[in-house]
Amino acid sequence: MSQSNFLSFKERNSTLNGTYPFIKLIWVFLVAIGLFIFQTPISGGIMFLLVLTLALGAGKISPVEVFRSGIIVFGLGFLLMLFHFFINPGEVVWSLGFLTITDYGLVIGPVFFFRLSTIVLSSFVLIWTTDTRDLMTSMVKAGMPYRYAYTIFLALRFLPLIQKEVEAVQSAHSIRGRAAGSSFAHRFKLWQRYVFTILINGLRKAEVTADALECRGFGYSEKRTYVKDVHFKTADLILPVITVLILAGLIYMEQTSWKALLGL
């Protein structure tokens, strides 16, 4: 099973699934902003654990889903942490030839591990618990012009069609020549042909789709109705409000004690 099988929206009877989609998007941005402000790994680590707990508890995401979806990201975060161990200036604590690990690198490395991991994990929480159609509806209700929100939705709607197009072109090329076991140069040429064919077919479909949309009066009326509506509840604000309070608390702790504790 590939990563994408685990990383997709599923209907669950969870608190996060029932939260207003636009509020969840704001929450993701709040988490990201907080992670960019944090200067110690303690705050990043706490935030990572909180987002993970939220995903498992309020989102009812299984640990297997989290692990299978996040393994690449956590791996990349780990590599980024190692890179910062070596690249940052400071007192040398270990060296082997030209490779040196500094004390500042050891502190700042985990900051970037948690930054990358937590931002991506919160984005994944949004994907796991939010139907894209609901997200677009909530964005339009929040004031985003319908035509632009629909463009994003349409791009996502085209994804499976493009996937099928790729498979069809690959099959057509396989019938006409050798595709498997051929050289890199040959494969590169094939790739070029795939992309060009998919582009042509995709853009022709776009023209037809645009005509069909205009025939149906797309964007004619300012007032919009929805097949599946989403409704905002005041209780949905609990998520961003608590997040802001936690972020403020962590930033305060950083400034008053954690930075001094870590010698920053």
Add this chain to the structure above:
Amino acid sequence: MAVYTVFNVAVLVVLGLIARFTDKNLVEKEASGYTTQNLVMVAVLAAIAGVLNTGIGNLWYLANTSLGPLGGALIQGMFMWAYILAAFIVRKPGVALAFGIIEGSVEVLLGNAAGIGTLGWGISQGLAIEAVLLICGYSRFGLITAILAGVASSQFGTLWSSVFYGWDPAYSKDVWIAVPVNMISGAVFSGLLGYVLAERLAKTGLLRSSRKK
């Protein structure tokens, strides 16, 4: 970081001015406002680029996180060919930026390994192309403009990479060493490739937008 930001903005302006005074491919400015056809084309291109870029992105993230700025520089320019293509097909102000945001959103929702951070690259790279085209008055769409817009977007995108991955140009020399590599990568993989694809698409005569010209 302030010096690096100023440097990147200066690069944009210089590249825009070079494009304005050297690209002789002057075309009539398109009427502003997006038609439904423009929006759907952007959506389809964003979907195609989103799928391809998510795949290439994993390789780029691996190179960047393990080797730093120099690691990903060689393939830094491989993500913006579709921005150039969209800007050269639609030829209206704001298309590159809108494309960057939509393509970035598609990547986020596809589960890109940078999460919501992907939008940062979409915005910075889209803005860079907009800046070059703005200086050209949105009326020069030749090879030179395409290549310079590719160079600009590739280089300007590193500004977000530096913020996101914590590469401080003040002590990380790699950020500066990677500049020419980023630029060459952007010129070839974004500018040249985007322009060639736009030209080949126009030659097929299949697209209504190209038949008009």
